[in-house]
Amino acid sequence: MLIRKIKQFDYSLIIITLLLTGFGLMMVYSSSYAVAYIHYDNPTYFFTKQLKWFIIGLFFFIIATFVPYRIYSKLSPLLVMVSIVMLVMVLIPGLGTERNYSQRWIQLGPILLQPTELIKLFMIMYFASFYAKKQETINQFKNGVLPPLIILGIIFLLILKQPDLGSAGLILLACLTIVICSGVKKRHLFMLGTVGLAGIIYFSITSSYRMQRIVSFIDPFADPFGEGYQLVNSYIAIGTGGVMGNGLGNSIQKLGFLPEAHTDFIMAVIIEELGVLGLIIVISAYIFIMFRGVQIARECKDRFAKLLAIGITFQIIAQACINLGAVSGLLPITGVTLPFISYGGSSLVITMVSLGILINISSYRENTKSVPANREARMIHQV
Structure with missing residues (x-):
């Protein structure tokens, strides 16, 4: 049974995961060695830490590929409670750790954990489980749609207190995607979309620092040495990269000019060093993940598996x-990292675990061509 499941894994996703993370390790080193040498007298400081997280992520990635995905449906209520507890812990002085004017981390001995990364996955599991079970009442807003949205609202507000509108909005979008794919009525979707959009706009314009980011995103050259500094230097990195780039390791902007060059803005360094070709390779990898994720969801007969696969795929993409929108100036800067590539242990591990779960789901796909017609009809009716 186990050998048969292993044979059914989507190995293309395994390969793309390892290639992207390997590429990310290379670019973390390239984009951080100068800053690491200046601040820590060790050019491999960030690379070594990211490599350790990659090994941890690979361990949990392998485990996730073998753990039956249905267990997450049973655990989802507990995971939601754990999510709320962790978000409250982050805001408690002495437990939560502040960096760059944001309190988003919990220090657990030598480990610095960002709970929001875990909660992204936990909320996808919870929403997929709830709406898979509520298909009979999916047209009833109060009983079949509303309950998890209340939990989502609490999670959203707690993350906003950190403050982290980027991650809060990302969780909101991923959960609403699951709601859309679950079969909710169009008028309910329109109402939820309107409320969600209004909420994001409200919280964006009622905070002075978020308004500054929006203004700098619209015209970064109005304050090139202040609020627009990061985006302007990102433009310079992208503009000097050309088609083929300046060569691996030859970025100038990473030498203290571009803030967060190895985290949020690592794509600007990639383009500066590898050119448009590097951008095309990275985007192609994400498109491939999106294509395979959607295909896996379509081929699954189990409703929970479908929604979980869609949620994971959409969250990553x-x-x-x-x-990429923030780095290119098409969207405001939110502090959201580039999956698999940016420096950040929590993000790397959870993203690898998410792909591991998606690969596990791929082993449960049904080959509809080999299923007798009457049996196939019974399976669809049961779902």
């Missing part, structure tokens, strides 16, 4: 789009 949406995060990549938001990051």
